[in-house]
Amino acid sequence: MxxxxxxxxxxxxxxxxxxxxxxxxxxxxxxxxxxxxxxxxxxxxxxxxxxxxxxxxxxxxxxxxxxxxxxxxxxxxxxxxxxxxxxxxxxxxxxxxxxxxxxxxxxxxxxxxxxxxxxxxxNMGPPILGTEKIPFTPMNLSSKQEAQATLYQLQTSEGSFWIHPVSMGNPHGVQIVNDVDHHPVATQGPVLESHPAFPKKMNAGFMQIISAHEIKLRVFERGSGETLACGTGACAAVVSGIMQNKLSSPVTVHTRGGDLIIEWDGNPEHPVMMTGxxxxxxxxxxxx
CATH class of the missing domain: 3.10.310.10 (Diaminopimelate Epimerase; Chain A, domain 1)
Structure with a gap:
């Protein structure tokens, strides 16, 4: 050969x-x-x-x-x-x-x-929030409203989790956690990645809110596992946090590999800007 x-x-x-x-x-x-x-x-x-x-x-x-x-x-x-x-x-x-x-x-x-x-x-373009375009299939999942965000409860072998589906051109499921450094990302990530509600799988985001302008983030990426940083994951997390009225632009995202700055005005037709x-x-x- x-x-x-x-x-x-x-x-x-x-x-x-x-x-x-x-x-x-x-x-x-x-x-x-x-x-x-x-x-x-x-x-x-x-x-x-x-x-x-x-x-x-x-x-x-x-x-x-x-x-x-x-x-x-x-x-x-x-x-x-x-x-x-x-x-x-x-x-x-x-x-x-x-x-x-x-x-x-x-x-x-x-x-x-x-x-x-x-x-x-x-310029990452506007977030994609329509369930079919993410793609995300709500099926018979329980849901709840947090300000402008609809969260869905995913049942897995690792427990049940409230996630916010967001796409930045690739599908993400964002959840808020209390202590991201000690969160069991390695075990929860794989079951969330392959959850049947996401027909093309998903990138599982674990976000800890420090303040209105600062978060910590870990992402278990589909096909790669946990990475030291995920740009689209940072954008999706900030979009989710702003839609839940928990964050305000600009937001510094602390990842294990470094910091990213994400800006978004909350208008679903306006682009998300990422600097890093x-x-x-x-x-x-x-x-x-």
Whole structure:
């Protein structure tokens, strides 16, 4: 069997780490799901939560397209921390000179801006709150209203949990917990991720509210497990908190890998803005 070499860049956004591949100037066709899994493996590959692929756009108005592959080899719709790394990558590689870049993802076009201080701000678009679009199926679940948010009670083998379904282009279920540092994320995350109310699975968010402008957050991501940070999870958590009248914009989100700043005015038609770091760790070449 013949092999080929792939040039890659290892990056992270608040500890959420990525393998970034230029799919414009090198051929990435024919790479199997098993090969993606091996590349993302932390012992047998490069190691990453997700693999980000830079491609030419297919939609008018976009400068690039980017695809996201989870550590389990499955392609997903959106990755907030990855989008920040994306804009740093295309600028560092000379693929664009623009400080603000329009990037096509599965459901929309994102606007990404590299700030003078090195932080990156992403216009994540409006939150998706309609149950069918998340997608979320209420079935016969118990529900309750918290201000503008409808919470649903999920029954699992680990107990029952009140969650708020929100999508930022990918499905999230946000719950408020008292002490996120000691919360059993490792056991609750997997059963929530695969709950049948979420036909495409979900990213399980565990949010501890510190004040109206500050939260702690851990996220068990579908297909990757718990990550050190989750950009879309931070956005979903802040949206949920604001809709429940428990948070006010802007909100500092403390993740295990670093801090993100999320801004949203509470209007469901207005975009969520996320600002955070994007760091290159190393570059290399791997044979597959």
């Amino acid at each position: 013949s092999s080929r070499n792939l040039r890659f860049t290892k990056m992270h956004g608040a500890g959420n780490d990525f393998i970034v591949l230029d799919g414009i100037h090198q051929d990435l066709t024919g790479i199997s799901k098993a090969q993606w899994v091996k590349l993302a493996h932390r012992q047998f590959g490069i190691g990453a939560d997700q693999i980000l692929i830079v491609e030419r756009p297919s939609r008018e108005g976009a400068e690039f397209k980017y695809r996201i592959i989870n550590a389990d080899g499955n392609e997903v719709e959106q990755c907030g921390n990855g989008s920040r790394c994306f804009v740093r990558f295309v600028r560092a590689k000379g693929l664009t000179q623009n400080t603000t870049v329009q990037v096509e993802v599965a459901h929309t076009i994102l606007s990404l801006t590299e700030n003078p201080d090195g932080q990156v701000t992403v 770091p994007a760091v290159t760790v190393f570059e290399g070449e791997v044979s597959i």
